[in-house]
Amino acid sequence: MKRSLTFGTLESRIYTIFTVMIFSAIFVMQLVAFRYTVDTVRTTTIDNNRVVLQQLVKQIDSYITGMEQISDAVSVDPEIQKFLGSDSPFEDEGLSPGIQRTINNYIQAREDISDILIMRMDRSTLTSHTDDRINPWTAIQDKDWFYRAVEEAGQTIVSSSYVQNIIWGRYSWVVSLSRGIKSLEDGALKGVLLVDLKFNRIRELCESLVIGQKGYNFILDDRGNYVFHPTQQLVYSDIRVEPLGPITELFQEGGTWYQEEDRYYMVESSDITDWHVVSVVYESDIITEWKSLQLIYTLIGLILFLIVGMATNKVSSGITKPVRRLQDIMQSVETGEFRLVGEIKATDEIRALAREYDIMVTRIRELMEANVREQEQKRKSDLKALQAQINPHFLYNTLDSIIWMGEMKQSEKVVQMTSALSKLFRISISKGRELIPIHQELEHVKSYLTIQEMRYQDKFLYDIHMDPDLLDLTILKITLQPLVENAIYHGIKEADHQGMITITGTLEENVVTLEVRDNGVGMDSGQLANLIAGLQSSPEERSRMNRQGLGVRNVHERIRLYFGGEYGLVCRSAPGEGTSITVRFPACSGEVLQ
């Protein structure tokens, strides 16, 4: 847990570096993509807006064109020609109402026409409605539409938007189309035709085709005056200021759009009217979905980052997991347990590393085993040395006895004892072999018993009962003598009665069992426990124990060393009842185990 949180581990280092790098990459990419998207959206919106704007201009144009067609038709109408040509037209009873009917037909066909008037050069005027009265307070000859129509005879004049006050009591916002009407006969200018269009229609067009919540359109004429502005009053009182300079530049020199603060201006010009329709779009309307766009980009970034993060994690743990396993196994060396790595899932390099490690560990294991064997050998040889040592007390006691018997001129006994001693040594040497036939071992113990019997002068008797099958089987040499020695010194010597040592041998299921039993003082439970503890102690502890039972322990240990832990000595004893020590070891002939 702690390991992966510190920067020191391979995994966290790989992970952090990868993460930082990938994050930077995603970040830069997102930023670029976002910027690009914003630009694209803006450009697309502006392009779309231009299409809408062109649509608007086309509609205005077609509107004006429709009016022109009407004015064309009216100007060549024979009745009107007659009206204009006549000297006293209003006296001709049928003429005026006829023309008014014709004009009314046009007005009714096109609901966007507010009025059609025909004016003679003498200012007498024919209105479309009989009830309409010409405003007596206005000077027609000063009106733009009139004098320009007269000046440019024959041309259609399209006015800017204005309040028409020619009909008394009525003020209406119109755009006027006016033209001089020439006589079809002599081509002389006879009058002026005025077609007033309801400006509301253009207004509605401009206000319906807007972009977004706040966008608006306005119209400028060729001199930069407002034909229409949705908030004209703000413009005229300077509360809202449109950048007329750059806009004028835009339609004079061409260009797509002009940006001021958060507003985009686009201009589309109409050839028929010489008007310039300006469309205004607000930035906030262009990118309305900005918040969600931002959210989507962040989300994509987050998901990408999570996926890549997970992948990085997988990759880094793929590298470090086998390494960590290797590390764990290698740590087992510390505890003395040499575990092998074996086959692992990892890259080639790690696998090679594991293989080399396994080879190394195997070699170390072999070396250690060899070392252990050597140690055992050494201990065995130590024991040999030990057993080779003849208890010097025994030797000089025996020699004392011989001397004493010599002085007593008991030459027969001297010979008997000396030959027993000689046999004892010969067998105990036995050409350095460890294993000897059981009958030789019996010889050995008999020699010992002979010497002791003579020394202690009928203090004890001994009896040997041996399965005849046993005699040729092998035994670890000097197995019985220490047990007999123990029986004499710690059992019989202390007893008041004559002692009896019985040695029996049996063979059962390839296990040889020899028993040395005495009828001496026996051991109390404390002593017995001591002895048993001594048998089970390790060689290191043994050196710290007293010499009592040393011989017995040596026998036990040597048997276990040679034949394995399941063999060895078993002691039984009770105070006053003597002691019995049983030796168990596997039956075998010859020196196979050597």
Add this chain to the structure above:
Amino acid sequence: MKKWYILMLSLVAALVLFMVLAVFYDSTSREITPPEGTVEIILKSNVGPAMDFWSVVVQGIQDAAREFDVDYEISGPRFEKEINRQINIMDSVIQKKPSLIILAAADYVRLVDSVEQAEALGIPVITLDSGVKSDVPVSFVATDNLEAGIKAGEEMRRLMENHERKKVLIMSHIAETATAIDRERGVRMALGDENIIGTWFCDADEDISYRITTDLLQKHPDLGGIVGLNEMASLGVARAVNDAGRKGDILVVAFDNAVQELSFLEEGVIHATVVQRPYNMGYLSVKAAADYLKGGTVAPLMDTGSVLITKENMFERQYQELLFPVSGIKK
């Protein structure tokens, strides 16, 4: 443990991304957050087309509300003289706890209590066209009526120079409304009290104005001119003068720009009219409300200005939209 690592890093990354994008966005354009809540607008009169002035105010209100994303509700009494009714409306509007109230006070004094009550409840008030006798309103958007009155008075004085009878009377609309008080004061300042016969009130009713004028034309033979202080008063005066056949003989200076007034102006019955900018008034009051609600500073007094219109300049391009507002086609 690794999950924790990833999660934390990812969250940090997302946060950084979001913040940077936000900063990035801010650098290209400022985001306009619309002010919260509803702005309650109480006008003096709610009659509609008959009172052109207020419908144009409403137009300005609508355009500004669209531009600044303001939610609004308009209410008001049917007629300007229904002062009690306006007080009732104001009180019920306060109960709705709007974010701001725009009030065109029908009475200079009697609305003070309501305005102060709104202030006590934390509702800011902006007065429009006619103020109240209180410091409470955060802004007052109106024509400088004193100046408008001076304009009217000075025009009358100019016209009087070639006129034999110099006496002038004032036809005011409502006695206690701020517009009437200021305009009258302005007229008196420009003409001098000695030239003024007196002030009459018509309760913003054209017929009353007509009757009073007809009566006064007979009573005061030395009368040379009449100043009408609002649309209704002016129309009554003009009609009375015209009907008495005294067009040109009695000089009339009017206020406002009803269609009939403009006809009278063309005809020569009315010689000049002082026109306010109701559209700008509506627009600027809502703009001030939006500014105030967004925490901006608002000028305590906004003069929307007035224009003197005569027969000569009435069809000039810059005044056409002012005099002949196109109403009823706005969305």
